[in-house]
Amino acid sequence: METADNLVDAPVIIARERIALAGGAALLMAGIILVIAVLPAEYGVDPLGIGARLGLTALNDTAKSIEQFQASASAGAGRDQPTIVAKDRGFKQETVDFKVAAGSFIEYKYRLDKGEALLFNWKASSAVNYDFHAEPDGAPRGFAKSYENGNAISQAGGTFTAPFPGIHGWYWQNPSSQDVTVTLTTAGFYTVSHEFRQGEPVKNKMFK
Numbered sequence: 001m002e003t004a005d006n007l008v009d010a011p012v013i014i015a016r017e018r019i020a021l022a023g024g025a026a027l028l029m030a031g032i033i034l035v036i037a038v039l040p041a042e043y044g045v046d047p048l049g050i051g052a053r054l055g056l057t058a059l060n061d062t063a064k065s066i067e068q069f070q071a072s073a074s075a076g077a078g079r080d081q082p083t084i085v086a087k088d089r090g091f092k093q094e095t096v097d098f099k100v101a102a103g104s105f106i107e108y109k110y111r112l113d114k115g116e117a118l119l120f121n122w123k124a125s126s127a128v129n130y131d132f133h134a135e136p137d138g139a140p141r142g143f144a145k146s147y148e149n150g151n152a153i154s155q156a157g158g159t160f161t162a163p164f165p166g167i168h169g170w171y172w173q174n175p176s177s178q179d180v181t182v183t184l185t186t187a188g189f190y191t192v193s194h195e196f197r198q199g200e201p202v203k204n205k206m207f208k
Contacts, residue, residue, distance in 0.1 A: 085115050092207040093187040100174040100182060106197055109169030110190035112162040118188040121157035125181045128153060134168040167194055
């Protein structure tokens with residue numbers, strides 16, 4: 001026979017059981033979310049493979065890529081040249097055409113100090129062989145540091161930062177049986193250019 005005390009305690013027990021069940025369900029749901037969403041997205045851990053199918057592991061890959069880029073950029077900033085290098089003169093720019101005879105060549109170089117940048121673009125009316133290189137100040141005669149070269153190329157462009165003081169520029173060789181015109185456009189803080197042709201004196205151009 002139920003007593004009055006038992007009748008009073010029954011709702012309390014039921015309420016406690018419901019709270020316990022709700023708490024357990026909440027913990028279970030939190031665990032499921034942790035395994036399915038949080039671990040793949042935040043830590044790249046995907047034990048069930050569901051995170052990959054939902055694209056959540058890609059979030060972790062992106063985060064890692066950003067972290068690696070930031071670390072690389074920070075490390076490089078300490079070793080490389082300063083981000084801004086002040087100059088007491090304005091930058092120069094020019095567009096110049098060179099006619100290269102069949103089987104002949106031409107070299108055109110700018111004097112740049114260490115850390116100075118050069119923007120460039122060149123096009124040839126027909127494919128040429130080329131070499132982008134530099135002659136450092138104080139280097140032995142005939143020494144050259146090559147940066148980029150290729151055969152049967154008709155155009156190239158980009159930016160260049162001088163790793164040391166010297167003259168930096170291009171060698172174009174015409175492998176065809178007809179004349180080729182090379183058009184070069186540049187901008188930078190160069191002060192002088194040098195034009196070299198086989199059997200001819202060097203032509204120097206000053207930029208004020």
